Amino acid sequence: MKTTPLLGLLGGALLSFQCLAAPQFIPDLDITTFDGTELDANLFVPDSAPPPGGYPTVLFTNSWVLDKNEYLLQAEALAEDGYLVMSYSTRGFGKSGGLVDVAGDNSIRDTRVLIDWLEANYPVGKLALSGISYGAGISLLTAAADPRVDAVAALSGWADVVEALYPNETVNLVWGSLLVNTAFHREPVVDNVWSDLRNGVNIDGVREFGAARSALAMVDALNDNGTAVLISNNFADYLFKPNSMTDLYTLLEGPKKLLLNPGTHAITEFLGGNNGHIWQTTFRWFDRYLRGAANGIDSEPRVDMTVRIDNRLEQFQDFPVTDQRQQWYLHPRYGYLDSGDLKGYPYGGWSWRNEFHGGADTRAGTGIPLVSDALEGLGIPVYTNMLGINGYHAIEYHSPIQWRKMRIRGTPSLELWIRPSKPDVQLHLHLYDTDMLGLGRLVTHAPITLRGLEVGQEQRVEVDFFTTSYDLPAGHFLSLAIDTEGLLYQKLDDRNYTVEIPYRGSRVSRLSVPVL
CATH class of the missing domain: 2.60.120.260 (Galactose-binding domain-like)
Known part of the structure; x- marks a missing residue:
């Protein structure tokens, strides 16, 4: 069969158009959650047809104080690679209604409602949750509560709320005050718990509040669900220290990877992610556990540790990295x-x-x-x-x-x-x-x-x-x-x-x- 120059030119033009086609961006979605609260979200829909089994899907949760637009660059890049991607503002932040409950039951139910909405409106395949800081904690807690979550990338997150705000029974005054005073729309329980902690009263109540919001208390559910968990934390993060996250890592029985980086809370991720390593590894994690890509991340050393000051990356089989x-x-x-x-x-x-x-x-x-x-x-x-x-x-x-x-x-x-x-x-x-x-x-x-x-x-x-x-x-x-x-x-x-x-x-x- 012969192809005329005109047909060849048209075909090349169509191919070029297809390569340049951008995913559909749907901003300012208002999704009603279980109690009538409106959640504000963005959505990127790939320009390609869904693969058998549905689109690999990522749901991003915002950091404390920030909103649904935090992950626009990452979301668009994933969508261009065929992912269905939603990012949203948790209740009490951005344009979402409701009050901040510090990753309480309402926030976890909200995330599950958003998964329901995605499944009701699009062909959803395997699904991952991800976020920085507050978004990391909610991602882990939702994955423990919902077996539909196949993978998590928790960046600068926590595994133990009490360890974060009360390390070795010492009030983390600067970070705690910053968090409480920047959540302008918060449930009264947040002020009550912080006051109790500051004044050294009702500490058992504080610990109960924290346990309900700590992935360490729910590690059995993560293991039962078989969730593939990527954890990334930073050495100078004096809010969410690496210690409780390394404890969580050692207890996980499913696919897991641990990144330990220089820098403080969340800043490393916002400034490019340890020379791009954090986000590159996150995308590879999604490719492996949502798309089944044979990219080797599951056979590589499971711990990536970057040496402070000179920023040299080292890899180890597991944590602790040495018995000596x-x-x-x-x-x-x-x-x-x-x-x-x-x-x-x-x-x-x-x-x-x-x-x-x-x-x-x-x-x-x-x-x-x-x-x-x-x-x-x-x-x-x-x-x-x-x-x-x-x-x-x-x-x-x-x-x-x-x-x-x-x-x-x-x-x-x-x-x-x-x-x-x-x-x-x-x-x-x-x-x-x-x-x-x-x-x-x-x-x-x-x-x-x-x-x-x-x-x-x-x-x-x-x-x-x-x-x-x-x-x-x-x-x-x-x-x-x-x-x-x-x-x-x-x-x-x-x-x-x-x-x-x-x-x-x-x-x-x-x-x-x-x-x-």
């Missing part, structure tokens, strides 16, 4: 102007004790709240002058100079013996990379508030630091600094107390650091 731990034992200082030591063997000298006092912050800290966390994602860490830390209000310990690079990967922990002068004390623990001039670079930290202690009695405290990935350079040493206040966290009402650290054979305090 460097043990450092705390040895005493001999004056307020002195520092203690971190040594590779327990203290065995004369019985000794050190003390430091509450009532003031010191140079040991996490930097300027929110600002320093954001800069960390750009490779600008928190620095402090270790020589300027006030020895009356803090204590610090230094390891010997490390002549080989120390590759810290995972969750450091501290076992610390203390003798408090009051029943309630607060400790802020910081690990630093310190150079020969005494300039320290923050590696990780953790707060802990201890209540109801036996005054004047020696007792052991165990604390996990926030998960990190950091290379301590050769020629530097590891430093541990402990004080009693931090800019991110709510202070105790009574700050006039003393903490003693005893040293003897039966009172061994130890720092444990995961290393490669």
